[in-house]
Amino acid sequence: MAVVTRFAPSPTGYLHIGGARTALFNWLYARHHQGRFLLRIEDTDRARSSADAVAAILDGLTWLSLDWDGEAVSQASRAPRHAEVARQLLADGNAYLCYASSDELAEMRALAKAEGRPMRYDGRWRDCTDAPPPGVQPVVRFRAPRSGETKIADHVQGEVVVKNEMLDDMVLLRADGTPTYMLAVVVDDHDMGVTHVVRGDDHLTNAFRQYQLYQAMGWPVPEFAHIPLIHGPDGAKLSKRHGALAVQAYRDMGFLPEAVNNYLLRLGWGHGDEEIISQKDAIAWFDLDAIGRAAARFDLTKLTSLNAHYLREADDARLTDLVLARLAADANARLADTARDRIMRGMSGLKQRARTLVDLTANAMFYAVEAPVALAPKAMEALNETAKSHLAALRPLLEAVEPWRADALETAVRAHAAEAPGGDVPLRAIAQPLRAALTGATASPPVFEVMEILGRAETLKRIDDVTTEDAPQH
């Protein structure tokens, strides 16, 4: 049978990093088996759902290139079908009407708490033949088995058993006739042909009640895989207030989607000693049974390291576009006409020195702007009097170098350093001031490469800017 998985977020907020991992695992499993990966928006709680949240979720999945098959299903739109199933359950005696008021429920809750046991509906309407109280809209409750036990063979958690007496009669249809999550998720997963339910292990206890519902309807029960939640760096649960950022936040921080995917994949899943895993390999290797049972902590440093790797591998033109877009958003950047061309040509040298797109953009700034460049404090320090005299002595030589290429420039400057009056000067005594003058920083791509890309005129202008008395200071 073809594998069908689904990702079923509720649109009450953005797609956070934990949800993204759940989506990734579902996607990977489906693609591994050449099955289908479906998307269902669980919006049965109308009050808390929003179109913005749906848009943010779709945007997040798209950015991670987790494409879903077919149209995203709105769970709310399927309410009539949910009600239909509830009616069938009622007709079959697997459900009943419950007229208990919220006050009565609150009493049960209070009593349960006082007695130190979990809140469970006491089933007072389960077999009640009394006349219903006037004016009360009933809810539909599931008639859950009261004895025996329910067993789930979970792909991650293994075999988990719970005594049926621990489970109460859950609400299927609310007083207003709308379905609850428990009913909707089972009906939809069944109707959509979902074969494997992969979700956070906060749903593990729900799985038992859902299992019973499948049984009551006589439907085949899907395979389950409840994956551990992601924790924050301090081991506490990752919450929106505690590091569970929207995937878009990682995009803004300058991470590449492939790095986020690789990182998320390695969080709770491993394949031998493999660390850098391409999407192709991930699809080939992914397996639910290899998912770890313990919760993992989110480590931004490791994500950053992975990102640096993917940045180095990324296509220059793609990175140039990304950097330019960030530069364009920076109101302070005075972009030169040649910015794109220079950044594109300098990208291979730039990208291997950056860990995020934020770094990359900052480091590309000296290529993007027109002279004079802003000097960082350390660059200013490097440009002391000795350094300036070296630059001044170098200037006429640079004016004459042919061709204006990195290799020729390096040969010329090295020769000049070796022939310097008063013994040879170490190359760095000249290269560092040059770097400071040309890039405004003390670290950059190879300085001769920088010179070639900037061109003779721009190079000389930048040298003049720092060797002239009224050089602009920033």
Add this chain to the structure above:
RNA sequence: GACCCCAUCGUCUAGAGGCCUAGGACACCACCCUUUCAAGGUGGGAACACGGGUUCGAACCCCGUUGGGGUCGCCA
């Protein structure tokens, strides 16, 4: 509190009774390379939570303890 789940370096993990004096990655330290910074190379410190079993033999199996986590809604 009840029920359920989990437990290998700081972090992510490999490990499915002997291959483990526990491997890899990130981070950290040192050295090499080097025009800077990265990258790369080499080396280093760093873990089987604890206590009982079972076994010729346990990181791997069992029990308990401790410590984490999850769930207990007419939310999803």
